Each structure stands twice: as C-alpha cells, then as structure tokens.
Amino acid sequence: MAAFETSNQTSNTPVVVEGPYGPVRLKWHKLRTHLAEAPFKRSNLALGWQLGASLEVDILATADGRFAVLHDPTLGPSTTGRGRVPRMPITSLRGLFHRNADGAPDPDAPVLSLAEQITPLRGRPRAPSANLQLDLKLLEGHPLPDSAIADAAAAVAGLEDAIVVGSHHLDDARRLVAAIPGARLGYDPMLAVSRQPGLRDPERLLRHIERRRAGVSLAYLRFDAIVAAESQGFPLVARLLDLGIETDAWTVNPGRGIGHAILRTLVEAKVRQVTTDVSSEIFSLIRSL
Structure with missing residues (x-):
C-alpha cells in the first residue's frame, strides 16, 4: 500500500x-499528535492548520452562553481547575491549563x-485541506442557548x-451549522446506539442515519462498530x-488489540x-499493510 505525507520544512x-x-x-484527536501530550495545544493547532490536517476541538457551553474548548463537563482532573463548566462563566476558566498524561499542566495548552x-489562525497560512471539527458536547438538562x-x-x-460541526446531538449541530454558512455537518450516532441496542445491527444503524441524512456529510462511527458490520458481511461504510x-x-x-x-x-x-x-504511528501501520 503506497503512502504519502503532507508536511513542510518544520x-x-x-x-x-x-x-x-x-x-x-x-x-x-483533541489536537494531539502524541498520546502523552496535553490536549488542545496551541502549537499543534497552528501546525495542523499549516500542514493541512483534519483537526478536532471539543466545545462546551458555559453558564453565560459562551463556548469553552473542553472535553469534559468537570474541570478536574484533566485541567488545573475544579468545578462544573455549565455552572461557570467563561471568565472563571482564565489561568487554567490542560494536563498531559503525567498530570503536569502544559503552558502551551491553556483552557x-x-x-x-481560533483567533491566532487568522494570521497564519492555511493549507487548502485543513479543516477544524467543532465537536459539540451537550449535557442532559442543559439546552444549548442561542x-x-x-x-x-x-x-x-x-x-x-x-469548519465541520459534529455531535451526537444532531438537532443542535444543525442549529450551529445554520449559523455558520459554509460549514459542514457531521453526525455521531453512537450515543443513540448506546440507548437503543437494536441499532447495533448495522442495517438498522444505516436506516437510522439515512432518515437523518439531510445535510450530513460525515458519519462518526466507533471503529469497533465498523469492524462488527464488516465481520457480519454488511458494508455499512460503503453504503453510507x-x-x-x-x-x-x-x-x-x-x-x-488495534493493529x-x-x-x-x-x-x-x-x-x-x-x-x-498518534497520527505518525497509525500512518506507519497503514503504510506497512
């Protein structure tokens, strides 16, 4: 299997x-290029933008209706802060940092x-293939405010x-895409699968996505769901x-077991x-197939 890298001198x-x-x-994933590093590093965002990477940041709404770049609704232990994000104003997050795998705060990864x-991207060159997925996180009982x-x-x-907006919560993702003309829409049905075990059947999962496909250009599927579909002889990805x-x-x-x-x-x-x-490791594994 032939392979290539998109890179520059840096x-x-x-x-x-x-x-x-x-x-x-x-x-x-979370702007990481190595598993041990802190998520959402500013330098990785800038690098990926320049190289043409597909990049992902998770976003959570704060108590005052702003979006913070965070994966979890609780600040600790993944950051230097404490408390539940939906109950906090955006100003409460200033001065906090994400932690790396060893638990050390990373000054290149402030909350x-x-x-x-995103602001620093405006002054940097962007490779044509670069895109940024906003992974919209929502909590039960906390509707997304206008x-x-x-x-x-x-x-x-x-x-x-x-921009790509992806989420388990398709209706709210549609609202966000409607406010960002030109953005693409992605749907992750795996939360629905966890709540409706019948969707583990790949043909039923396909029908679930098909009924919701208007405007959707990407489906985010857990890798083992894809492997299970293929093992059952159902070409879910090809049908999508x-x-x-x-x-x-x-x-x-x-x-x-991922090899x-x-x-x-x-x-x-x-x-x-x-x-x-770990894009480099996955690159090498796929190249060696």
Whole structure:
C-alpha cells in the first residue's frame, strides 16, 4: 500500500495516508499528535492548520452562553481547575491549563474560549485541506442557548469553509451549522446506539442515519462498530458513501488489540478518515499493510 505525507520544512507529522480506495485523512484527536501530550495545544493547532490536517476541538457551553474548548463537563482532573463548566462563566476558566498524561499542566495548552483558541489562525497560512471539527458536547438538562450559537459563529467568522460541526446531538449541530454558512455537518450516532441496542445491527444503524441524512456529510462511527458490520458481511461504510456520507472511524490508537487486522478492515471498508491521538504511528501501520 503506497503512502504519502503532507508536511513542510518544520515538521513531518502526517495528516493523510494513501490507501487502495484513495486518501485516508488522519484527524488529530483533541489536537494531539502524541498520546502523552496535553490536549488542545496551541502549537499543534497552528501546525495542523499549516500542514493541512483534519483537526478536532471539543466545545462546551458555559453558564453565560459562551463556548469553552473542553472535553469534559468537570474541570478536574484533566485541567488545573475544579468545578462544573455549565455552572461557570467563561471568565472563571482564565489561568487554567490542560494536563498531559503525567498530570503536569502544559503552558502551551491553556483552557480557552473557542474565540481565543481560533483567533491566532487568522494570521497564519492555511493549507487548502485543513479543516477544524467543532465537536459539540451537550449535557442532559442543559439546552444549548442561542447566545452560544452566536458566540461560535462570531468565533469562526471568516473561516467558515474550514469548519465541520459534529455531535451526537444532531438537532443542535444543525442549529450551529445554520449559523455558520459554509460549514459542514457531521453526525455521531453512537450515543443513540448506546440507548437503543437494536441499532447495533448495522442495517438498522444505516436506516437510522439515512432518515437523518439531510445535510450530513460525515458519519462518526466507533471503529469497533465498523469492524462488527464488516465481520457480519454488511458494508455499512460503503453504503453510507452511496448516500454521499463519508465515515470517520474513532478513536484508533495502537494497543487494545488495534493493529494491522483492524486497520486493514477499516481501510478496505473505505473509511475516509481515522481519528487518532498518534497520527505518525497509525500512518506507519497503514503504510506497512
């Protein structure tokens, strides 16, 4: 299997690998390029923007209707703060940092609002293939306010064509995309699968997505759901492609049984994007198939 890297003189961090059915993008999960590093590093965002990477940041609404770049609704222990984000104003997050795998705060990974995270991109060159997925996180009992929608739209103004909005919560993701003309829409049905065990059947999962496909260009599927569908002889990923929907397989990191066999299945299923914290390792594994 032939492969190539998109890089420049400052880095050879891979962003895509050529597979038998075309390129497979390697999305930097939480902006990570190494599993041990802190999430949402500013330098990785800038690097990926320049190299043409698919990049991901998670966003959570704060008590005052702003978006913060955070994965978890509780600040500790993944950051230097404490408390529940939906109960806090955005100003309460100032001076906090994300921690790396050893628990050390990383000064290159401050806890920022979405606007603060994105602002430096406006002064940097962008490779044509670079895109930024806003992974919309929502909590039960905390509806997404209109003010947060407006906050996100203002934060990405001028960069709309690089934005992808993905979420388990499709209706709210649609609201956000409607406020960001040019942004693409992604749907992650795995929360629905956890609540409706019948959707573990790949044909029923396909019908579930098909009924909701209007405007959806990406489906985010847990990698083992794809492997299970393929093992049952049902080409879920290929059927989604027939609907005009590409598949992102998440989260694929070496270990826990993820090796050549799993990656071969994903690639041969025609997955178009792989979410990973270790793009270089996944690149090398796919290249060696």
